[in-house]
Amino acid sequence: MSTSGIELSLSPGTNLPAVSVVLPVLNEELHLANAVNSILAQDYSGLLEVILALGPSKDRTDEIAKQLAASDSRITLVENPSGRTAAGLNAAINKSKNPVIVRVDAHSELQKNYISQAIEVMKSSGAVNVGGVMGAEGKSAFEKTVAAAMRSPLGVGASRFHTGGESGYVDTVYLGVFLRSAVIAVGGFDERFIRAQDWELNYRLRQAGGTIFFDPRLHVTYRPRSTVKALAKQYFEYGRWRRVVSRRHQGTINYRYLAPPFALMGTTLSLLMAIVINLIFIIPAAIYGIFLILASLITGKGITEKLLLPIVLFTMQMSWGLGFLTSPKTLAPDKG
16 A cells, blocks of 8 residues: 555654544534544644534434534534444545544543644554554443443453553554545445444555554543443444454454354353253353353442443343344445
């Protein structure tokens, strides 16, 4: 992949490239203002623009977005009629003018030096995309419990962007700070993907010769889902779309992705056989239940978290597993 023109602007030194921050936005009246304000409060000295791709929200999101745009000339609004994340990102990127793209989720907030530090990491690593820690932080008791599960390898596996770890080259990162030319060169985000579009794009960037770099100093505050139903829907979609990626790009499946579907199948079979054949077959399901309890005792910080964590971990793992197992081959069909 040739990105020589952009590499010059990100070569070591004091030059600060202009940055476009892109946000796909849908039904985010509770979080949008905080997300945008965290961008506008960055300590970055280079030029910065913020592009909000507005989907067909059913709450006050559009009203809030218009108020934000009216209050700061750096904010631009674009339409995203489908409401899909990948389509919104592409619309915002197409509208952008600058060599660096910073992807931000309307459910998140950036630390004050996020962009300036990301630019430094891009210069030193030579990566076409850099990212850091998805720092889940909740406000309600349930959200705090979900955050604890998301930060624990017992809840989400050992991905560095969840749990932290050493800086280095990786397969994917949370959100990302991209070289615009690299994203354009591989065709942008694949709009067929409802979820896992980040992982899929990073795969194509790596296949084209680019590198992805993780640095734990880059921290993004993420606000978890606030109900069991919303959490189950989120992880069901994660599972089904991760299966789509594994189908489309052979050899990309990781053993940790198979743990939830195997846990779901094993637990369900164990319970059915215990009911139909003999109670002794309850043992595998009991072992899984003990795992949930022990994981909750280890991960939870207070009595409330320890009590809620079995429910949260069960919801995340079983929903992800069910999504993975039931993911239809008709999702993300080949482009005609």
